[in-house]
Structures are given as C-alpha cells and as structure tokens.
Amino acid sequence: MSNIQDFTGYNPTWCPGCGDWGIGLSIKQALVQLGYDPSMVAVVFGIGCSGNMNDFLNAYAIHSLHGRAIPNAIGIKLANHSLPVIAIVGDGDCYGEGGNHFLHACRGNHDVTVIVHDNGVYGLTTGQVAPTASKGFKSKSTPAGIIEVPINPLSLAITNGATFVAQSFAGDATNTIALIKAGIQHKGFSVVNILQPCVTFNKINTYQYYLQKTYKLAPDYKRDDLKLALEKSLEVNEEKFPLGVVYQVERPTFTDQIPQLKDKTLLARERFTDFENLIKDFI
Numbered sequence: 001m002s003n004i005q006d007f008t009g010y011n012p013t014w015c016p017g018c019g020d021w022g023i024g025l026s027i028k029q030a031l032v033q034l035g036y037d038p039s040m041v042a043v044v045f046g047i048g049c050s051g052n053m054n055d056f057l058n059a060y061a062i063h064s065l066h067g068r069a070i071p072n073a074i075g076i077k078l079a080n081h082s083l084p085v086i087a088i089v090g091d092g093d094c095y096g097e098g099g100n101h102f103l104h105a106c107r108g109n110h111d112v113t114v115i116v117h118d119n120g121v122y123g124l125t126t127g128q129v130a131p132t133a134s135k136g137f138k139s140k141s142t143p144a145g146i147i148e149v150p151i152n153p154l155s156l157a158i159t160n161g162a163t164f165v166a167q168s169f170a171g172d173a174t175n176t177i178a179l180i181k182a183g184i185q186h187k188g189f190s191v192v193n194i195l196q197p198c199v200t201f202n203k204i205n206t207y208q209y210y211l212q213k214t215y216k217l218a219p220d221y222k223r224d225d226l227k228l229a230l231e232k233s234l235e236v237n238e239e240k241f242p243l244g245v246v247y248q249v250e251r252p253t254f255t256d257q258i259p260q261l262k263d264k265t266l267l268a269r270e271r272f273t274d275f276e277n278l279i280k281d282f283i
C-alpha cells in the first residue's frame, strides 16, 4: 500500500497560493487512493508551471516538449496498453501548442487521462495570454486585450469524441481527487479540466471568482446526454462553470480495435527484427 510520501519528489517552486499546489496534492492523493505505487503508472508532462510538476511528483515520467505531452502519452499506451497513462499539462500546452494533438486524441478514444491546469495564462513565461482567456483579457502579450474568442475546453472535447469530460476547481481538493480517480478509471480518452487560479499573472480568474461562478452538477445529472453536456459546456459564455463529470459514454478504445493487441501488449510480443524485408515490402 503506497502513501503520499511515495509519490513526493522535490519541493515545489510554485508561487505561494498558486492553484497548482492543490492540483499536485490531488493527483498524488488520487494515485494513492487508486492503490498505485509509483512504478505502476506512467506520467507525461508538458512544459509550463504545470509541467514543472515533473520534479515534484515521484513517478515514471517524461518531461516532454511544449504541446507534445499527449502524443508521448499515446505512444506509451500503444506500447503497453495495460499501463495507466496520464498527461499533465497547462491550458496553453493542451489547447494552444498541442491543440492539434488534443483533437486527434479525442477522436481516437486513446485510453489516457489528460489533466489540464486551466489558468488562462502562460504562467511559466510570465503571463502571456493563453487560449482559454476571455475575449478582451489584458496581458503582457495583449496589452489592449485579446482579439480572439476563447477556446471552449469542454465543448472541444465533447464534440471531437472524448468519452469522459470533467471539470473541477483547484480550490476543491475533494472533488478534484474524485474526478481524477474517475478519469483514470474510465476506459477511453478522459479529460479533467481544472480551473486553476494563477495568483501572480491572472487577476481576473481568482479563487473568489471561481467560488462565486462554479457550481456542482446535481447527483441525478445525466452524464451520457450529449445535448445536455453541450449546453453545460456553453455556460462558460455566461461565466457559469459546472463542476463534475459533464459527459461520459462508452466506446471501444483505440487499442481495443487493434486485433494484434487483443491477447498481448506490444511490449510483450516477440521483438521484430526483420527490418530489411519490411523495408523491401514498402519500396
């Protein structure tokens, strides 16, 4: 049986009060409660304050390139689909630089869990605007206000085929732990979008802001109702943020649909060495 210490790496360098502290603790707690020890799970980080968790979480991990955590996670899953695989990313990383990868991971229903630190800014590079920021948000890179309308993380995931889409608030550890656990336990592509105050560079989306604007989905909420889920995802336009599992359905995963992986993981199969003949087949 593991404990929080087993998953604890170096002391975090996050700013005091940053929402990343709550997310970091919630991830560790979720992994402990699921009965994992650090050798039982693979974690891939993007680049950002969020990605710096690579040093603070003790696990088999890759600190990948900016926007490239999801393809790394998918690669690990294809090699060993019996392993739980988690990608931990920022909103810039996931919906900006890595947006293309995110869309196609949703479509493929790859059985990985993506945990997004949604803070509206590029925290690590000191506060440039991120794609989730509201239109008009002023930042170092948009002193007159951002011109573009924001990405909608929940509707983006739902409409592109993600089979588990949840939202939580970094200030509510109990709910965040429960949703991370549910995302990891879900078979298929799961996204947990975590509303995360960046206390240093985002003075709009604060703890107070989210305490006022978030609400928990009712226990009898129908999470497999696509239209209802889309309605919920659009509430962000009225500055309302539902917390909980907004959408969940079952669909075969990517690896479920590869006959060669039915009985064995790729890793467990005999190693292929006849590259010369393989190349001849293609030329």
Ligand SMILES: Cc1ncc(C[n+]2csc(CCOP(=O)(O)OP(=O)(O)O)c2C)c(N)n1
Binding pocket: 046, 047, 048, 049, 050, 051, 066, 089, 090, 091, 092, 093, 094, 097, 117, 119, 121, 122, 123, 124, 125, 130
């Ligand atoms: C391809 C590439 N572009 C830009 C950068 C510079 N860069 C490093 S972190 C970062 C922003 C990170 O923001 P986000 O993903 O939202 O994470 P946060 O720091 O807010 O947790 C950028 C632009 C980079 N490392 N690689």
Ligand code: SF4
Binding pocket: 013, 014, 015, 017, 018, 019, 020, 049, 119, 123, 124, 197, 198, 199, 200, 201
């Ligand atoms: S810059 Fe923002 S996101 Fe980064 S550690 Fe500080 S408060 Fe957190």
